[in-house]
Every structure is written in C-alpha cells, then in structure tokens.
Amino acid sequence: FSDLKLVVSGWGAVDPGGPGEPRDGRQLSADLDVAFAEGKLFDRHLTLRAGRQLWIGGSARNAQFDGLSADLRVFAGLGLSVWGGSPVTPRFVTPLGDMLVGTRIFWRHSFDSEIGASFVHVAKSFDQVTRQEVGVDARWVPVDPIAIGGYAFFSTVEARMAEADLGVQWRPVRPFEML
Numbered sequence: 001f002s003d004l005k006l007v008v009s010g011w012g013a014v015d016p017g018g019p020g021e022p023r024d025g026r027q028l029s030a031d032l033d034v035a036f037a038e039g040k041l042f043d044r045h046l047t048l049r050a051g052r053q054l055w056i057g058g059s060a061r062n063a064q065f066d067g068l069s070a071d072l073r074v075f076a077g078l079g080l081s082v083w084g085g086s087p088v089t090p091r092f093v094t095p096l097g098d099m100l101v102g103t104r105i106f107w108r109h110s111f112d113s114e115i116g117a118s119f120v121h122v123a124k125s126f127d128q129v130t131r132q133e134v135g136v137d138a139r140w141v142p143v144d145p146i147a148i149g150g151y152a153f154f155s156t157v158e159a160r161m162a163e164a165d166l167g168v169q170w171r172p173v174r175p176f177e178m179l
Helices: none
Strands: 004-014 026-039 048-057 063-075 078-087 099-110 114-127 128-143 146-155 162-171 175-177
Touching: 063 099
Parallel strands: none
Antiparallel strands: 004 026, 026 048, 048 063, 063 078, 078 099, 099 114, 114 128, 128 146, 146 162, 162 175
16 A cells, blocks of 8 residues: 555533533533544555545545545546445435445546546335436536636436536636636
C-alpha cells in the first residue's frame, strides 16, 4: 500500500442544561460523519477504502454507508468505482434499507471534465428493493470561471425519471460562486 491514511470526522455537543432539562433528555450528543482507512496499490491506480464513508459520484447521491469501496483508474482517464455496505441513517430520517451497492464507470478527460454512468441498488432484504437507479452525469469547464454540469437518474423500481438537473456555475473570483 502507498498513501495509507486514516480519516476521522465527527462532532459532539454537551448540553449543560439550564433552568430545566435538556430538550431531548440527553446531555451528551455525538455522531461520526466519516471514519475510514484508505490505501492505494499498483502505482496509485487502485484505491481501497474500508469504514464509514460518503460516496458522492453519480446515482449514489451522497450515500453515507459503513462498508468497502474500490476505485480503479484503468488508463487514459477511464475508471471504475464499486462500493457497498450498510447505509447510515441520519437522525430524523426514515431508514432506506439494510444494504446498498453501487458502481460507476467514468472517463475523466481532465481535472475539470468528466462523464460517467452509474447504478445504485438499496434494499431492506435481498427480495425487497427500496431504491434502484441508473444514471448519467457530466461536468465540463469550457473556460476557467464557467462550469457546466448535469445528471439524469432513472428509477428502475418506479419505472420513471427520478431526477434530472442541468446547471451552469460562474466563479468570477475564487471564493465566490454563482449557480
């Protein structure tokens, strides 16, 4: 392994109380956002990750899960990502399922330009699918301050378009963005 690293990010809060009890009856509250080990193999062409992670690309749509992922850079910008595990259910959200898997094939022309196709499968059990989508996504920067991006996801469970978006981003100066 090269570039072996451990990433941990979380938060905590203490409610010392006041005139009455803490709002939810708890004085301590905490959560772990991400906590994973990551390493690279084969001259950094394969990245492996294990633990709590956030997967962003394609139809994953910011999937937080406890599990494994692999990202393989094949050649000339072509790559394949696979991931799977148990979804993490944030507070105040209805659980989507007990398992999820996904994959995305992509071609990265440059740091600013990429196109991909993806698939995600979320289920409560092997025979009870709660979400299954296929999708395409792309990002292109024709000139430095302007970026064009979009995606389209189709739900195979509901047999309909789940979500689509096309947008332009303008960044006149680095710390300021307009969407």
